[in-house]
Amino acid sequence: MTINTDSALAMARLARLDLGAEPADLTKLAEDFDRIVAYMDILAEAETAGIEPMYSPMENTAGPRPDEVLEPEGSAGKAELILEQAPERVGRFFSVPRIF
């Protein structure tokens, strides 16, 4: 897989990143990205037929538990404190600009 500035921009859009306006920066970023992905291609050599993917070291340990709301110690009534962290809010709501 080869990465160029177009594919870097497509990934940036998916990742909700603005890669900036400087063409030199974008070229460097795409080159770095390309070298990294080219290095990742070493995995194609690995013989993995029939190998179950391992997504976490803790396999099969999180058993079912009662569906109960756990309020971490001292968290009761913290909604207002959490809302205070909002860059912009209207009353009890987070506020964002128009969608389109």
Place this chain on the structure above:
Amino acid sequence: MTQLWQLNLAQCSEGLKNKDFSVTELTEACLKRLTETEPAIKSCLAVLEDQALETARDLDRRGNDSSRLLWGLPLTVKDVFCLKGAPTTAGSRQLSDYYSVFEATVVRRLKAHGAIILAKTNCDEFAMGSSTEFSAFGPTRNPWDRQRVPGGSSGGAAASVAGFQVPGAFGTDTGGSIRQPAALCGCVGLKPTYGRVSRYGIIAYGSSFDQAGPLARTAADCGRLLQAVAGPDAYDATLADCPVPDFVNQRPLKPNELTLGLPRQFWNADLHPQVAKVLDEARNLLTKAGLNLIEVDLPNIKYAVAAYYILASAEASTNLARYDGVRYGFRQPDPGDLMELYTKTRQTGLGPEARRRILLGTFVLSSGYYEAYYRKAAQVRRLIKNDIEAALTRCHFLLAPVSAIPAWPLGSFLDDPLTVYQMDLMTLPLNLYGGPGLSVPAGLGDDNLPVGAQLWGKPMSEASLISAGRVLESLWPKLPEPQIPVI
């Protein structure tokens, strides 16, 4: 005369118990040392002087409580642990003004055991990096040479211990971020088993890898720190439901009781001459003392860097999706619409390495590439786990270098991300596997820079891992104190 800030954790605890000095005296001594050395090493993002002194006086008033493992002991925590009363920045501009409304389980347990948290330490942004240079607030300096990096991402934690600001610290290790800075700064660093220590309240990077653990001047001190925080937590469903053994009072091991496996892929790697020299000598000391050293093979280790950076970046891209400028943290002013709010906020709020990993993670998870990269990397992860498990059937622990090179000059690799990723080869396979690891100083090179070696163990083997670490410590040269200009 020994100064209070020169004592290790066990010595501090003993002195407090014997009333040789008070908690306030110890805290003041560490705060003074921190203030004097901080301009040179810049290990801290926030110093919690008032809170620390208040807690110290309170502990003194109430008297020593021997049931509390860390009673009166001053520590630092990496700035990825949520703690009330100070910002939790994760080294990022995105969170430069973020105040958590709750505390990490690790922080709560440390406080419950009577620890005094003196400062929050610097780190690479969101714990992504190997040098602490990706902190939005500037790099930390290596206490042994201020023109060199301390390692990372827990570079501030390692520098705070190695610089004798505090006798112990907490960091996190996702791909080596405790063990590597410990090695580069010359202290002991313990990455516990994945599932041993709660991640509740720790800013997430790679959720199938992240693990919190201690840094200190001795393996025994790391055991004491782990004891205080280990074990199940109702707020972290990924913890193993198994008993926590006694890490503090373990039977000492004799050197001839230990068989260590040396992975040939690491020992035959291209090691820096100073690293090779120190480690050769360290290995000779082990053999002379009667340890049984055998060569072991990790055939799939050549895939480890690629597999790790695919999986960890994928997890980072999802974990960091939350930094969107809506609910907390930095928000780009005056965005035109919602999409611009997201993109401009993330472009300005997040630094270059975090953005690079988000892009990489987005790529490997995207339609058309998922099977070839993400799923394939997860399969390779199992191959690597199988290799390590097989090697550990032939010995008690694996012994490996931590870093192929000693601490490097600031700025050396900033434009070369792939080389930096490859430098994590000897630490990150352990995170793919999930077992515990302990980095111990092996000696000082002719360049006056510390070199470390690490032990890897089976999951939940920390008690014997710490005992084995004590054997290595007893055989290897004790590092002198780094000379830091004080003001």
